[in-house]
Amino acid sequence: MSIIAITHHDENINNIIIKPEYQYEGVREALKTKIKARLKATPATNIGIKRHATMGLAQETPPDPCDFLKKRSGKLSYSQKYQMKETPMKQFCQRKQRLFPTKEDIVQYNNRKKEEAIKEKNFISENIKTVLKMKPKEPEPRVVLEPHGESKRLIDGLEPIYIKSSAFGKTPGYLQSLIKKREKLHQMQKDARGVEKPKCRYIRRDEREELLEGLKHNWEELQKQYQGLPILTDTIPKINRKSKLEAELKQLEKDIVLVERHPYIYVYDDNILSVN
Numbered sequence: 058m059s060i061i062a063i064t065h066h067d068e069n070i071n072n073i074i075i076k077p078e079y080q081y082e083g084v085r086e087a088l089k090t091k092i093k094a095r096l097k098a099t100p101a102t103n104i105g106i107k108r109h110a111t112m113g114l115a116q117e118t119p120p121d122p123c124d125f126l127k128k129r130s131g132k133l134s135y136s137q138k139y140q141m142k143e144t145p146m147k148q149f150c151q152r153k154q155r156l157f158p159t160k161e162d163i164v165q166y167n168n169r170k171k172e173e174a175i176k177e178k179n180f181i182s183e184n185i186k187t188v189l190k191m192k193p194k195e196p197e198p199r200v201v202l203e204p205h206g207e208s209k210r211l212i213d214g215l216e217p218i219y220i221k222s223s224a225f226g227k228t229p230g231y232l233q234s235l236i237k238k239r240e241k242l243h244q245m246q247k248d249a250r251g252v253e254k255p256k257c258r259y260i261r262r263d264e265r266e267e268l269l270e271g272l273k274h275n276w277e278e279l280q281k282q283y284q285g286l287p288i289l290t291d292t293i294p295k296i297n298r299k300s301k302l303e304a305e306l307k308q309l310e311k312d313i314v315l316v317e318r319h320p321y322i323y324v325y326d327d328n329i330l331s332v333n
Contacts, residue, residue: 257323269316276309 158166198211260268283302290296316322 257325260322260324265316265320265322269313272309272313272316276306276313279306279309 199208200211200215201208279302283299283306286299286302287295290299
């Protein structure tokens with residue numbers, strides 16, 4: 058058994074495998090440019106920013122002791138009351154920008170966009186519109202020579218032409234005359250109806266009184282027959298006769314009430330109604 062007695066040595070295993078050196082210069086430059094582009098100030102970032110709002114202007118002229126403050130005159134604003142005499146300081150006094158665009162700004166923006174759209178022609182959309190409006194290509198006229206399908210292009214002037222007759226697509230003359238006769242007959246019947254006598258007839262006063270007396274006389278006769286019936290109705294014929302007389306009496310009473318209530322009565326002729 059052997060023992061290695063080494064007490065002092067400088068051996069290091071970390072440097073046995075040599076690692077390649079990577080170059081990060083291009084990556085760092087790309088990151089720098091990207092960060093600069095993000096931090097680049099735009100007109101939109103300056104909207105609503107009030108300049109010198111925290112510390113005020115760097116140099117200001119002291120107020121004039123002769124222009125002392127008066128009662129209810131408010132706090133003196135050095136930047137508004139006294140203007141700087143030096144020209145370089147005028148650039149700090151800028152006008153406050155608006156938070157929201159006005160109507161004029163919107164109109165100008167829309168007009169500018171329209172002008173840009175007119176100047177920049179979109180060929181893709183124009184081609185789509187022209188293709189949609191194009192007329193489809195018609196097939197070339199050809200004539201078949203053999204039953205196997207051999208064809209030949211038609212020369213100008215050899216196209217088959219079918220000449221239609223003068224009566225094609227029109228109503229025949231006998232049908233037109235028949236329609237005219239029917240229309241004439243219908244008009245004659247319509248005119249004759251206006252000359253016809255009225256179908257109803259008015260009952261005069263004397264006829265009305267005579268009709269009313271006849272109804273009352275019939276009612277009295279039926280009433281006498283009804284009173285002459287036996288009190289005991291034990292058979293079917295007696296029951297039928299009694300119910301028949303009661304129905305006739307009720308109908309006569311309705312007719313009498315109708316004639317008495319209406320002084321003006323019109324009557325239709327049954328023969329005219331049956332003919333029509």
